[in-house]
Amino acid sequence: xxxxxxxxxxxxxxxxxxxxxxxxxxxxxxxxxxxxxxxxxxxxxxxxxxxxxxxxxxxxxxxxxxxxxxxxxxxxxxxxxxxxxxxxxxxxxxxxxxxxxxxxxxxxxxxxx
Numbered sequence: 262x263x264x265x266x267x268x269x270x271x272x273x274x275x276x277x278x279x280x281x282x283x284x285x286x287x288x289x290x291x292x293x294x295x296x297x298x299x300x301x302x303x304x305x306x307x308x309x310x311x312x313x314x315x316x317x318x319x320x321x322x323x324x325x326x327x328x329x330x331x332x333x334x335x336x337x338x339x340x341x342x343x344x345x346x347x348x349x350x351x352x353x354x355x356x357x358x359x360x361x362x363x364x365x366x367x368x369x370x371x372x373x374x
Contacts, residue, residue: 262286269293274302277297278296278299280359290360295357296321298355299352301351302349302372305373308346309344309345311369314360316340318335318337318339318357325340327346328348
């Protein structure tokens with residue numbers, strides 16, 4: 262299976278976060294890229310109730326503010342979010358690869374506190 266970027270689903274998660282979700286024929290994981298230029302979410306924190314998530318930094322820089330600590334990100338870094346981990350991200354043209362397992366769905370992604 263081959264997919265071009267222009268066939269991905271562009272989703273504007275917030276004013277500072279754009280996601281390009283690629284369709285893959287499995288429920289075991291999902292794949293996307295994202296650009297965060299500012300804060301995501303706009304306020305509070307988010308969590309994935311059902312999936313684990315990997316951020317792999319392609320370019321830019323940013324900071325993950327998690328209940329696990331504060332982590333500065335730059336190109337080549339990877340951050341692994343555990344299922345249920347609460348966090349927010351501040352990015353400066355932070356371009357990421359996102360991998361979720363099982364497949365990410367909007368209804369399991371929740372803004373908290």
